[in-house]
Amino acid sequence: MVASVHQDAAEETRLAEEAATMEPSDDALSKQATCAAMSTGMSYETLSAFFEAAGLGHIGKTSFYEFQKVFKVKTMEVYRETTEAALDRARNRKVYVATDAQYDTSRNGYYCVVTVIDQDTSMVLHQGVVTRVDKELQEKHNGSTVMSEVLGTRRVLGGEPARHRPGLIEKLQTRSAHIDEVVHDNNIKVDTVLRELLPNAVNSKDLWHETEGKIVEPTRVLVASTNDPEIKALVAYYLKKRQDANLPGSFGAMLKNHFYHAAAACFAAGETDPMHLHARFVTTFFRHVCGDHSLCCGKCDPGGDFPAIKRDGAAYASLVALLKGTSEV
Numbered sequence: 001m002v003a004s005v006h007q008d009a010a011e012e013t014r015l016a017e018e019a020a021t022m023e024p025s026d027d028a029l030s031k032q033a034t035c036a037a038m039s040t041g042m043s044y045e046t047l048s049a050f051f052e053a054a055g056l057g058h059i060g061k062t063s064f065y066e067f068q069k070v071f072k073v074k075t076m077e078v079y080r081e082t083t084e085a086a087l088d089r090a091r092n093r094k095v096y097v098a099t100d101a102q103y104d105t106s107r108n109g110y111y112c113v114v115t116v117i118d119q120d121t122s123m124v125l126h127q128g129v130v131t132r133v134d135k136e137l138q139e140k141h142n143g144s145t146v147m148s149e150v151l152g153t154r155r156v157l158g159g160e161p162a163r164h165r166p167g168l169i170e171k172l173q174t175r176s177a178h179i180d181e182v183v184h185d186n187n188i189k190v191d192t193v194l195r196e197l198l199p200n201a202v203n204s205k206d207l208w209h210e211t212e213g214k215i216v217e218p219t220r221v222l223v224a225s226t227n228d229p230e231i232k233a234l235v236a237y238y239l240k241k242r243q244d245a246n247l248p249g250s251f252g253a254m255l256k257n258h259f260y261h262a263a264a265a266c267f268a269a270g271e272t273d274p275m276h277l278h279a280r281f282v283t284t285f286f287r288h289v290c291g292d293h294s295l296c297c298g299k300c301d302p303g304g305d306f307p308a309i310k311r312d313g314a315a316y317a318s319l320v321a322l323l324k325g326t327s328e329v
């Protein structure tokens, strides 16, 4: 093992020297693509098929596996060092964490990576990977990739006792620390895992998903059902704008963006009361739909065709009624 680590280190130096003097060429492209592919968890077969389909030539099998060996060792070293440092910074305190899953593709992903971040230090405390062919996922959940986040969260927090792998809860316990609050998305099955593993911790939804249910969705319903010409014009404006830019989303996306910027402004101003966020969002949103973009963080560039709604019209009144408690408007 020791010999192999030394060999890997020598190999790493050789590859780094080679990379430093690399001229742009097919060979350089092949090496860079190999590194990029590894960071996303792509296999030799997948990358090779991609190169062939794209007419980019041939990827050397031996080089790929040589690179992979170095890459894996280095990645594991960096992971171990940074998570150990993150755990040490959590020592003797209540820890407020955020968890989420990331998939390698948007549908039916092979890899699901669950990450836990310490919200006070913004450092990754722990990470776990569940693949589509995971034995437990296959046996208990019929290989459902939706369930891989749930299984991943359970393992990351609770560990895998059968394989003697401690989870984050245990790792923190050995440092006299414990999880006090978990913030995550709207996955109710994750709620079940949290209730079981961390019955005393606060279980929170992240702002983005919370907004989706409380503000974006009701507004979307309103704008979809209304006959108000002013609101219809606004919705049409956003649809066209998004289509022109070839982007998904519409009125709801605009709403989310404004909420997000209001949250960022609160954070920058050190405002922690939810009412501050409400006030900022409501004020910014209403000014925006009425055509005043002075509070929109400089991100709005609506142009002359923006169909601003009138402050004394029915559209304005129905939006105010929707976002109750709008005394700040």
Ligand SMILES: [Zn+2]
Binding pocket: 288, 292, 293, 296, 300
């Ligand atoms: Zn605006």
